[in-house]
Amino acid sequence: MNQEPLDLVITRGRVHTPEGFSTLNIGVRGGKIVALTDDANTPPALRTIDAGGLDVLPGLWHVHCHFREPGHTYKEDFTSGTTAAAAGGITFCIDMTNNDPHPTTLESFMLKRETIAPKALVDYALYGGGLYPKTVAALAEAGAIGIKVFNTRHVKEVYPYISELGVVDHGILHELYEAVADKGLLCAVHHDDSEWCKRLTFRDYINPGKTSNRDYMEAYERGYMYGHGMAAGLAASIYYARLTGVRLHVLHMGVMPPGANELVRQAKAQGQDISGEMESATLFMTRAQAEKVGPGAYAWAYAPESHWAAVHDGTADMLVGEHAPHTLEEITPGWKDNFSVPLGITGAQEFIPLVLNAVNAGKLTLQDVARLCAEAPAKRFGQYPKKGRIQCGADADFTIVDMKQKQTFTVADMHTKAGYTAWEGIQTTGMPVYTVVRGETVMDHGQIVGTPGHGQFHPGIGASA
Numbered sequence: 451m452n453q454e455p456l457d458l459v460i461t462r463g464r465v466h467t468p469e470g471f472s473t474l475n476i477g478v479r480g481g482k483i484v485a486l487t488d489d490a491n492t493p494p495a496l497r498t499i500d501a502g503g504l505d506v507l508p509g510l511w512h513v514h515c516h517f518r519e520p521g522h523t524y525k526e527d528f529t530s531g532t533t534a535a536a537a538g539g540i541t542f543c544i545d546m547t548n549n550d551p552h553p554t555t556l557e558s559f560m561l562k563r564e565t566i567a568p569k570a571l572v573d574y575a576l577y578g579g580g581l582y583p584k585t586v587a588a589l590a591e592a593g594a595i596g597i598k599v600f601n602t603r604h605v606k607e608v609y610p611y612i613s614e615l616g617v618v619d620h621g622i623l624h625e626l627y628e629a630v631a632d633k634g635l636l637c638a639v640h641h642d643d644s645e646w647c648k649r650l651t652f653r654d655y656i657n658p659g660k661t662s663n664r665d666y667m668e669a670y671e672r673g674y675m676y677g678h679g680m681a682a683g684l685a686a687s688i689y690y691a692r693l694t695g696v697r698l699h700v701l702h703m704g705v706m707p708p709g710a711n712e713l714v715r716q717a718k719a720q721g722q723d724i725s726g727e728m729e730s731a732t733l734f735m736t737r738a739q740a741e742k743v744g745p746g747a748y749a750w751a752y753a754p755e756s757h758w759a760a761v762h763d764g765t766a767d768m769l770v771g772e773h774a775p776h777t778l779e780e781i782t783p784g785w786k787d788n789f790s791v792p793l794g795i796t797g798a799q800e801f802i803p804l805v806l807n808a809v810n811a812g813k814l815t816l817q818d819v820a821r822l823c824a825e826a827p828a829k830r831f832g833q834y835p836k837k838g839r840i841q842c843g844a845d846a847d848f849t850i851v852d853m854k855q856k857q858t859f860t861v862a863d864m865h866t867k868a869g870y871t872a873w874e875g876i877q878t879t880g881m882p883v884y885t886v887v888r889g890e891t892v893m894d895h896g897q898i899v900g901t902p903g904h905g906q907f908h909p910g911i912g913a914s915a
């Protein structure tokens with residue numbers, strides 16, 4: 451055994467994997483896990499984290515971040531976004547593509563990579579933007595973790611903010627699937643049937659002047675906004691994905707009505723290569739909280755039983771807490787006209803505390819969290835076994851949690867630039883107390899101790915060497 455001291459040892463923690471947990475010391479050297487052992491066999495170390503009484507999870511992932519860089523850095527940037535993530539116990543983020551310029555070509559993807567490289571506190575990967583079938587191969591070779599497609603156009607073209615990013619032509623969608631399938635990447639899709647949504651929403655809400663936040667909430671609950679159109683779009687997409695053999699990743703499970711869960715469940719039962727991420731706001735956001743924050747939330751838990759069932763039976767492969775910040779100035783007019791403002795919710799910092807609260811409420815186990823928020827995304831996005839599990843040889847990424855610590859979300863504690871949190875005033879039990887990325891402590895009991903630039907880019911499986 452190497453007799454050099456370890457860089458770090460994490461002692462006496464309950465160490466969790468999807469199979470269970472055991473009390474172990476974890477030795478780290480050179481950013482990697484090099485020992486999982488008991489006290490008697492633990493070499494000396496330069497630094498120690500005493501995790502007695504704490505639970506040690508593999509570094510947790512957040513696979514649905516909109517960190518707004520380049521182009522909209524007044525809402526968020528890669529430093530503020532990854533700081534929020536680190537504060538919330540996240541060690542790995544995947545960033546979305548509705549930037550300006552959008553990363554849909556080799557040049558704009560590389561510009562984004564270079565712009566954000568000095569700015570991240572935690573590790574990250576980037577979706578390539580799915581718009582031009584002919585640029586998909588170059589995006590894959592440049593390291594895109596997958597290709598994100600906005601198969602949607604908001605009823606008033608408010609979303610995806612960059613109108614031309616919407617791919618509502620199923621022929622182009624099909625060609626994108628062919629190109630993505632060629633490179634073996636995941637194609638992650640925000641599904642919709644935009645014309646259906648637009649026609650009915652205008653007919654029953656916008657034209658009669660029913661546009662307030664409460665009207666929007668009604669339209670959402672009836673499946674007009676972010677509803678049945680998304681599920682119908684998903685049905686078509688599953689069919690085209692099967693024709694082309696693309697590995698489909700379904701975004702916004704939970705935001706879509708329960709029928710969408712059934713479509714994913716059936717496709718899985720038939721052996722299709724499909725995965726999905728469950729939006730945790732649709733598990734946790736109460737109607738009262740949604741009414742309180744108004745346009746600060748676009749989704750809430752109106753059908754949580756169906757969505758929990760999809761989590762528990764494996765229909766949803768992973769959990770997310772969408773982080774899509776805007777400024778208060780942008781969303782406040784939504785109290786009167788919610789159909790004309792960008793739809794915002796914050797989640798990078800709030801996601802894991804909410805999930806841990808659900809563990810304390812008996813909805814999940816910590817083994818489930820290790821699976822849903824680390825191992826499953828690491829495997830699906832091709833980063834396993836380098837990441838996703840506590841085992842020798844893996845990157846030393848850890849989220850260490852105190853399952854007894856209570857907290858209340860307040861704007862003052864938030865690192866996002868948004869100036870609000872959709873979870874304002876919500877109390878939770880269970881908090882991340884250390885975020886460790888490749889052996890470096892980035893967050894210690896709520897204090898950010900990492901530096902921008904520590905976070906590394908991780909390319910997808912289509913990257914050229």
Ligand SMILES: [Zn+2]
Binds near residue numbers: 514546774
């Ligand atoms: Zn999103």
